[in-house]
Amino acid sequence: MKREAISGLLARRHFLRKLGAAAVAAGTAASLAKVGAKTESVTPPKSFPTADYDWTKHRWAFGVDATKCIGCLRCVEACKVENKVPLTAHHFRTWVERYVYLEGEARPRIDSHADPVNIAASGSQREYRFANRYQNAKVEKAFFVPKLCNQCEHPPCVQVCPVGATYKAKDGVVLIDHEYCIGCRYCVQACPYGARFFDEEKGVSDKCTWCYHRITSGLQPACVDACPVGARVFGDLNDKQSAISLFVRNNRVHVLKPETGNGPNVFYVGIDKEVS
Amino acid sequence: MEPLIHYAPYAGWVYPNETVIEWSVAIVVYPYITGLVAGAFTVSSLYQVFGFERLKPVAHLALLTSLCFMLFVPLPLLLHLGHPERAFNNLLTPHWTSAMAAFGYFATFYIVLLIVETWFAFRPYIVAQAQKRKGPLGAFYRVLTLGSYDVSEGALRVDRKWIFWLAIAGIPGAHGLHGYVGFVFGSLKSREWWSSDLMPLVFLFSAIISGVALLIVLYVLSCKLRRVPIDLACVKGLAYTVWAFIIVAFVLEGLEFANIVYKAREGIEMIMAYVTGPLLIPYFVLQFGIGAIVPLAWLSYMIWRGTAGRALVLGVTLSACLVLLSVFMMRWNVVIGGQEISKTGKGLLEYPMQIFGKEGLISALALVVAPLVVLLGITRLLPPWEHKTAS
Numbered sequence: 001m002k003r004e005a006i007s008g009l010l011a012r013r014h015f016l017r018k019l020g021a022a023a024v025a026a027g028t029a030a031s032l033a034k035v036g037a038k039t040e041s042v043t044p045p046k047s048f049p050t051a052d053y054d055w056t057k058h059r060w061a062f063g064v065d066a067t068k069c070i071g072c073l074r075c076v077e078a079c080k081v082e083n084k085v086p087l088t089a090h091h092f093r094t095w096v097e098r099y100v101y102l103e104g105e106a107r108p109r110i111d112s113h114a115d116p117v118n119i120a121a122s123g124s125q126r127e128y129r130f131a132n133r134y135q136n137a138k139v140e141k142a143f144f145v146p147k148l149c150n151q152c153e154h155p156p157c158v159q160v161c162p163v164g165a166t167y168k169a170k171d172g173v174v175l176i177d178h179e180y181c182i183g184c185r186y187c188v189q190a191c192p193y194g195a196r197f198f199d200e201e202k203g204v205s206d207k208c209t210w211c212y213h214r215i216t217s218g219l220q221p222a223c224v225d226a227c228p229v230g231a232r233v234f235g236d237l238n239d240k241q242s243a244i245s246l247f248v249r250n251n252r253v254h255v256l257k258p259e260t261g262n263g264p265n266v267f268y269v270g271i272d273k274e275v276s
Numbered sequence: 277m278e279p280l281i282h283y284a285p286y287a288g289w290v291y292p293n294e295t296v297i298e299w300s301v302a303i304v305v306y307p308y309i310t311g312l313v314a315g316a317f318t319v320s321s322l323y324q325v326f327g328f329e330r331l332k333p334v335a336h337l338a339l340l341t342s343l344c345f346m347l348f349v350p351l352p353l354l355l356h357l358g359h360p361e362r363a364f365n366n367l368l369t370p371h372w373t374s375a376m377a378a379f380g381y382f383a384t385f386y387i388v389l390l391i392v393e394t395w396f397a398f399r400p401y402i403v404a405q406a407q408k409r410k411g412p413l414g415a416f417y418r419v420l421t422l423g424s425y426d427v428s429e430g431a432l433r434v435d436r437k438w439i440f441w442l443a444i445a446g447i448p449g450a451h452g453l454h455g456y457v458g459f460v461f462g463s464l465k466s467r468e469w470w471s472s473d474l475m476p477l478v479f480l481f482s483a484i485i486s487g488v489a490l491l492i493v494l495y496v497l498s499c500k501l502r503r504v505p506i507d508l509a510c511v512k513g514l515a516y517t518v519w520a521f522i523i524v525a526f527v528l529e530g531l532e533f534a535n536i537v538y539k540a541r542e543g544i545e546m547i548m549a550y551v552t553g554p555l556l557i558p559y560f561v562l563q564f565g566i567g568a569i570v571p572l573a574w575l576s577y578m579i580w581r582g583t584a585g586r587a588l589v590l591g592v593t594l595s596a597c598l599v600l601l602s603v604f605m606m607r608w609n610v611v612i613g614g615q616e617i618s619k620t621g622k623g624l625l626e627y628p629m630q631i632f633g634k635e636g637l638i639s640a641l642a643l644v645v646a647p648l649v650v651l652l653g654i655t656r657l658l659p660p661w662e663h664k665t666a667s
Binding site for chain 1: 283293294296299353356357358362363365370377460464466542615620621622
């Protein structure tokens, strides 16, 4: 009888010990899950980032009509000011490329406003201008191509971030948590479009967010607002009558480097085979 | 004061944001010293696991070398990070889709494994010193014993078992650690120069040859410094090992380059212009010619002729130095070379290496030399040439 009681006691102790271990394990798992939440995109609160914005209700996209762009570079200037982008020729959230085919040449000559010749013409890295460097040449074809982050469907920059500091928001925009970025620059390497740069002063990566602070407040991105010819189109694909929905529906659009499988969300009209 | 940005001069068409080369010489040193860790551990394992008796004189030196270099592996990364104080985010919240996410775990696991294996390997020596010595050094050894003074045959048998299994676990650990470094580069589709399925293997085999080569140099140097005769069988064993692995590494690197050229995808013209221009000396002359073909031919000749004595030691040591140069150049050509070819496929950049600064040449040299200094110190405390150890 006594032996039975003792073995019962031991069994109970054994069970309690197991229970305790399970509780500790569950607690650890719960705290890990809490910390681990950062590895996924930010947990969607009801409204983000402003009280009256619901990121599950939008699917933002961007269109570029290269046939309209005149290379005035107001977009670049507006972006630099709006987003406090470092005022150097090596940091851009958006830029404009110029493609010029000269008579007798098989390949285009390509430059951007960041080219030393163009900077020399403007006189400063803070002034944006395309020098009239082909005025004495016979130009067969020439056009401008605005570039910016493609907010890819399958962003390689998000894939490679070792800490989950960069993530794709529910509305399609790829964002960076500057308070969490460790500054390893793997994302800069992974972006095939050269859309990301490293902000040396802040020690973090940065890129275009389609002016997330503006679009979540019902405004257009600064570059779209600044464009005098409507070469940049922005809107919500969920709204069938939005400017971007009409742009994508009414044009045969291209994306850059489709072979990467990234699924870019900037749609181009009027670009040439040499544009990548 | 150093300027914050060092932009890269370029020719042709490059994206404006590309004009700052983001991964510097510190990131060249990182895979270099990781490779030395993996390679040195391979030598230790060849003896501990596969029973290559010839390598016994260097087995413990290999273990200590691996440990000393491993202690410095995170340093180039910390120097490189924009926010080194956030480095632990990598351990706390790893983002598993990233090839870099597992680094913290891999590195921690491997450092612990190396420390434990070293402890087992040197336990009899530690116990002997703890019992013999007085003063602070005696106290130091007594702490190192962790209270275990049992060096009976039974206890040593258990130690040997531990060493064997730790070495077995360490092989995938060391090689995984380095193969994954290759994957960090090879998995990126943004750069043709990096994007290769062979990259992890290329890194792995070049790591092995660099580690073996380092041990050849360290062993010969240590014998000279201690004025003891060099074990020729050991040198020969190391020479065979490095010879065999050079062939594999060379074939893999050749295949990788042949793949890029033969597939000739977009941007190949720029790659060809690069390898026949700025990369001609670093790639074809230093990495392949002087660094791989010369030591391979030299070692082959010595093996064929049965060279012995001083000529063997001299030939093998010089070949090892060339291999160390080749592997460093391979790291350079991958890390820097990849970034000097623009993502546009239409332009080339030029990496402006800094002399000073946390990611400059002096820091990089210090990172390579520092593990050797620590090794020198550790060999005073735990002499790897004492054969009265557990194995």
